[in-house]
Amino acid sequence: MNSPGRPFTGLDSLWIQAAGLACNLRCAHCFNRSAPGNRDLPFLSRREVRGLLDEASAAGARDIVLTGGEPFLHPEMAEIVGDSLSMFPTTVLTNGTLLSGRLVSRLAAAAAGSRYSLEIRISLDAPSEEENDAIRGKGSFRSALAGAARLEEAGLLPIVTAVRFGEDDSAETLEAFENLLRSKGFRKPRVKFLPVFRIGREEERSGGYGEPERVTQEMLDLVGASLLLCSGARLVTADGVWACPILMNEPGARMGNVLAESFRPFPIAHGACTTCLRHGAVCANAAIAVREE
Amino acid sequence: MERITERAVLFGGVYNNHLALEALLADAPTRARDIFCLGDVGAFGPHPDRSVDLLREAGVPIVQGNYDRSVGLRRGDCACGYTDPRDNRFAALSYAYTFRKTSERNKDFLAGLPDGIRLRGPRGERILLCHGSPRRQNEFLWESLSPDPFLARLLGDAGCDVLAVTHTGIPWKRRLAGGRFVVNVGAIGRPANDGKTHVWYAVLDLSGEEPDAAFLPLPYDHERLAAEMRAEKIVEPFVETVETGWWTTCLEILPSKERAAGRY
Numbered sequence: 001m002n003s004p005g006r007p008f009t010g011l012d013s014l015w016i017q018a019a020g021l022a023c024n025l026r027c028a029h030c031f032n033r034s035a036p037g038n039r040d041l042p043f044l045s046r047r048e049v050r051g052l053l054d055e056a057s058a059a060g061a062r063d064i065v066l067t068g069g070e071p072f073l074h075p076e077m078a079e080i081v082g083d084s085l086s087m088f089p090t091t092v093l094t095n096g097t098l099l100s101g102r103l104v105s106r107l108a109a110a111a112a113g114s115r116y117s118l119e120i121r122i123s124l125d126a127p128s129e130e131e132n133d134a135i136r137g138k139g140s141f142r143s144a145l146a147g148a149a150r151l152e153e154a155g156l157l158p159i160v161t162a163v164r165f166g167e168d169d170s171a172e173t174l175e176a177f178e179n180l181l182r183s184k185g186f187r188k189p190r191v192k193f194l195p196v197f198r199i200g201r202e203e204e205r206s207g208g209y210g211e212p213e214r215v216t217q218e219m220l221d222l223v224g225a226s227l228l229l230c231s232g233a234r235l236v237t238a239d240g241v242w243a244c245p246i247l248m249n250e251p252g253a254r255m256g257n258v259l260a261e262s263f264r265p266f267p268i269a270h271g272a273c274t275t276c277l278r279h280g281a282v283c284a285n286a287a288i289a290v291r292e293e
Numbered sequence: 294m295e296r297i298t299e300r301a302v303l304f305g306g307v308y309n310n311h312l313a314l315e316a317l318l319a320d321a322p323t324r325a326r327d328i329f330c331l332g333d334v335g336a337f338g339p340h341p342d343r344s345v346d347l348l349r350e351a352g353v354p355i356v357q358g359n360y361d362r363s364v365g366l367r368r369g370d371c372a373c374g375y376t377d378p379r380d381n382r383f384a385a386l387s388y389a390y391t392f393r394k395t396s397e398r399n400k401d402f403l404a405g406l407p408d409g410i411r412l413r414g415p416r417g418e419r420i421l422l423c424h425g426s427p428r429r430q431n432e433f434l435w436e437s438l439s440p441d442p443f444l445a446r447l448l449g450d451a452g453c454d455v456l457a458v459t460h461t462g463i464p465w466k467r468r469l470a471g472g473r474f475v476v477n478v479g480a481i482g483r484p485a486n487d488g489k490t491h492v493w494y495a496v497l498d499l500s501g502e503e504p505d506a507a508f509l510p511l512p513y514d515h516e517r518l519a520a521e522m523r524a525e526k527i528v529e530p531f532v533e534t535v536e537t538g539w540w541t542t543c544l545e546i547l548p549s550k551e552r553a554a555g556r557y
Contacts, residue, residue, distance in 0.1 A: 009428075010446065060446025063438065089438045089548065117437040117548035157549045171378070188552060190545070192377075227376075286376050286546045 012232035019068030096122035099147030209271020305331030305459025308482025309338030332358025335391035357406035365404025374431035427451035474504035
C-alpha cells in the first residue's frame with residue numbers, strides 16, 4: 001500500500017527521550033511501555049543532550065520537549081532543564097510524583113533566569129483518586145497533585161495532562177479537572193487532554209489499530225500540516241531518531257541514527273497516525289486533543 | 294519598485310476598537326510619514342464597519358490578518374489558531390458578531406488584502422510586514438517561545454532582514470546577529486494583559502546604526518468603548534478586559550511566562 005505523506009517543514013520541536021523508558025509508575029495505557037526497571041533504552045547523558053541542543057539550534061528549532069519514561073528519574077534532569085532553557089523554550093512531560101520541594105526550587109530558578117517559557121506537563125488521567133489510580137497506580141493521584149501544587153506555588157503553572165478514553169463528555173471532565181485544581185488553591189488551572197493511543201500497553205488492553213483505520217489522503221487533507229507533529233518535529237532517543245514520540249517502538253518510524261538525516265518526509269503509515277489526524281495538535285501544550293464528535 | 298522606509302508607524306490587532314484607531318490615526322503622523330496596519334481589523338470590539346471605514350478613508354496599507362481573511366472569504370470561524378475549546382468558545386462569539394456586522398462591501402475589501410507587505414530600508418534592508426509569521430498567517434510569535442535561531446530561520450526562509458508581526462497582542466522586540474531585527478507590534482484593539490487600559494503600537498526606526506523599534510502607549514476613551522460594547526450586548530468578559538487591562542479569555546494559548554504575568 002502506498003502511504004500518503006506530508007513534507008517535513010523544518011525542525012520546530014525537538015523531543016528528547018533523555019530518561020529512556022524508566023518510570024516509577026506502570027500506567028495501564030502507556031504507549032511506550034515505560035515501567036519500573038525498564039532498561040530497554042539507555043539514558044542520554046547531559047553532554048549528549050547538550051550536543052542535541054546545539055544541533056537543534058543550528059536547525060533553527062523553536063522548542064525542546066524532554067520526555068521519557070519519567071524524566072526526573074534522570075539524575076541530571078534539573079541541569080538538563082537548565083541547559084535547555086538557556087537556549088530554548090522547554091517543556092517537560094512528567095508524572096509529577098518526584099517533584100520534591102528542592103527540585104521545584106531548582107526548576108523555578110532556571111525558569112526565572114531564562115527568557116523562555118518552561119512548561120511542565122503533569123499526567124493525571126482522571127479528576128478523582130479512585131479512577132486515576134486505577135489507571136496510573138495506587139498513590140499516584142495524591143503524589144502527582146502534591147507535585148503540581150508545589151509547581152503552582154513556585155509560579156510555574158503546570159499543565160495537568162489527561163488521557164481521555166473517549167467514552168465521556170470532555171467538557172464535563174474538563175470542568176471537573178479545573179474544579180479539582182481550584183479546590184487545591186490553583187489560581188490559574190491549566191488542563192490539557194490527549195487521546196489514547198492504542199499501542200504499547202494500551203494495545204493489549206483495548207486491541208490495536210486494524211487495517212481499515214489506516215491513513216488515507218482524504219484524512220490528511222482534513223487536518224492542516226502544521227497540526228501534525230511529524231511535519232515539524234523529531235524524537236531523539238539513545239537508539240536513534242524517530243518521526244514522533246508516539247511511534248518510538250515502531251521500526252517503520254525510525255528516521256535515522258542522527259538528527260540531520262531525519263529531516264525528510266515521514267510516510268504517515270501507522271494506525272496511531274489516524275488518532276493524530278482525527279484530533280489534530282495532539283502534542284501542543286495548549287491543545288485539548290479530544291474533539292467533539 | 295519597493296518603497297523606501299526609514300521610520301514607520303506599525304500597528305495591528307484593531308479588533309473593532311475604532312476609538313483606539315481614531316486616536317492612533319491622530320497621533321501617528323507626528324511620529325512618521327509611513328503608517329501600516331498589520332491586520333485583524335475585526336474581533337471583540339463593537340461596530341466593525343467603523344474601523345474598516347476609518348482605515349479605508351485614511352488610505353492606510355493593511356496586511357491581511359486571519360480575521361480579515363475569514364471575514365472576507367465568508368468562512369465559518371476566525372482561524373485564530375487556538376487549539377483549546379475554552380479559547381475557541383470566546384473566539385466564536387466575537388467572530389459571529391463581527392461577521393454579522395461587517396458590510397458585504399467591506400468583506401470584499403478585506404478579502405483582497407495582501408498577506409504581506411515588503412519594504413526597503415535606507416541601507417537596502419529587506420523589511421517584511423506580516424500578521425502572524427511569514428510562514429503562517431495565524432502563527433503566534435510569543436516572546437517566550439521565540440529563540441533567536443528560530444527567528445533567524447524564519448527571516449532566512451522569508452528572505453528578509455527586518456520582520457514585523459502582530460497576532461499575539463503583546464509587544465516585544467529582538468535584535469538578531471547580523472543587524473537583523475524582529476518586532477511584534479502588539480495590538481491597538483485590546484490592552485496587553487498588563488493591568489493598564491491603554492494599548493500599544495510601534496515605531497520602527499531604521500535611521501540608526503541598527504534597526505530598532507519604540508513601543509508607544511496609546512490612551513483612548515476606553516470607558517466609551519466599554520459602554521458601546523455593552524450597548525451591543527458583547528459579552529462581559531470582553532468588556533472587563535477593556536476596563537481593567539487584564540485578559541479574561543483566550544488564555545490557554547499563552548505560554549507560561551506570558552500567562553504568569555497576567556491576572557487570570
